[in-house]
Amino acid sequence: MALTADPSAELRRNRWIMFVLVAVVVGSLAALAAATGWEETWASLSALTSGQVAVLLALSLINYVLRGLRWFLYCRVVHVPVSLIQAFRHYFGGFAMTVTPGRLGELVRMRWINQETRFPYERAAPILLMDRAADLAAMGILLFLAFLLSAEVASASLLPVAAVSLVVALLLTRQSIAMAAITLFWRTVGRWPRLFARLRMAARTLGPFSHPYIVFPALAAGLLGWFCEGLALQYLLIWLGAEIDIWPAVGIFALAMITGGATGAPGGLGGAEAAMVGLLSLQGIPLEISVPATVIIRLTTLWFAIAIGVGVFPIATHFANKGQRLRET
Template sequence: MADSIPPLPATALAAPRRSWRDRALFWGLIALFIFGLAGLISATGWEAVWDELRKLSVAQIAILLALSLINYLIRGARWHLLSRRLGVNLPLRYSVLHFIAGFAMTITPARVGEFVRLRWITRMTGWKFERVTPLPLADRAFDLAAMGLVLGVAILLSGQGSFSAAPVSAIAIAAAVLVTRPTLLAKLVEAIYSVIRRWPRPFVRLRQAARSMGRFSTLSASIPALVLSTIGWLAEGYALYLLLYWMGSDISYATATVIFLFSTLAGGLTGAPGGLGGAEAAMMVLLSMNGVPIHVALAATTVIRITSLWFAIAVGALAFPFAEAFSHKSKTI
């Protein structure tokens, strides 16, 4: 593998097109999600689940959505901080717009559709794609680090020291450390390529991106990014805690945070777009293990996934055309 390999043409760097296969995957996953929930509700009892859903007022739903929106905005601010660290000098409003609009592509394989954020940056700055590829890697790294740290502390506070989320927390932190260490990450990329021996150009770009990760590992960059990430995920944990409280379940804030973060990470480990299936299953199991009745667990899981994952996709879809339009207007750098 050599750095002398010519770059891919610009057309190959474009975001994935909305082909019929993309649309089929999107609607297929939605149908699978609805079908699975319908089956669980049918097995549990429609009336019991519906009674739990009716306990929620419009104001309470609005609070849950507001907490999710706080998470998105704070993480958007982190995206801006990291992009400035990389040298991208876009105003904060564009960084936040790009970050939120990228949620429209959450349900794509491995969430690769979210790389559309880089397309908007390259349009507005005139930069080459390679210069901004470290940005999503750093963004995911600080998400993993914050989730791992919060999960570890929440496990201790919740009194569930033997809970199996502890290894997941350690893995998340270890992965974040690896991604922000350029030498280790570059060696990992080279090791993977030495086994696969295919697609040399993408691996060259990955290695180049890995070598650029060092600028995110300094304290001046990592501490603010971790603080913003932590606040964002604590807001989501608080949303689940409030939801369970409104439904009459006696679950502590620490335990609710453990359940939300572990379920999110578990869903991501399945490889399914948006963690569909895995996150819901993990959340229901953990809620049941903590004494939440199955019909309450099902209702809470349904609501929290709608107000987090599906709300993010909806907000991203609304913001997407604005990000596209503004990226075509003019270069700001």
């Protein structure tokens, strides 16, 4: 099962997609800033101190570390023979591929695992599925908590999104449902038996992930990690002069991230920013604050992750190639 023939080439091929989307997003946000007056927007941006930016980056880093620990936990579930350092290297390096459509480029993590350990793709693939599902479940729970604990957020939009997120996460990770879906698809298509055999093998590995001693730590890591990102949004808005409680901020951040992810655009570009500005406006926060807040929070979350990934990517590739060469000699 070939995943990414050349990760570096894949990264280069998808840069143009990122540049186009970034140009559209920057242009749209600039238009909003111009509509409110550049002076107000710039005053909001320049009001932040370096210490405050450091706090925002630290909260994002807590999220990444907790999710990296969850990745290592999932690797242990399927007995991938990697150390904690290797797991973090693979996980953080994969952030560089966030710019690919639907973040499919993050499959490079599977390639690195295979190159370093010869662990089969089909046995490691459920880790990626579970990682996505755990994030979706954590977002759904945070939205549900925001619905319960905040009277300020547009609650009517939170509850259905929370419910759908939890249902989708459950459907993606249930072994019986996955096996039934693969079998039904195989009977419908009736071709590529080797591919479907590998898919069924991958689906069989989902069972151990449903044990409580795996589910609860994984959910806790996602909940705390993404809560830190919502907390960062609250701090940022307060520093920019807008009063907002923690749960409305968490709900807005989670809903914006799910909205962006649903578009399939790299990193949710466009969708997440539009949703965040719109949701903040519904809270009565003026554009001269909501626009720079959206710009800053995306820089300290999405683009901070990509920057880390770009830095770790060549290191992860080096060790993966080195591991492959050692096995071939």
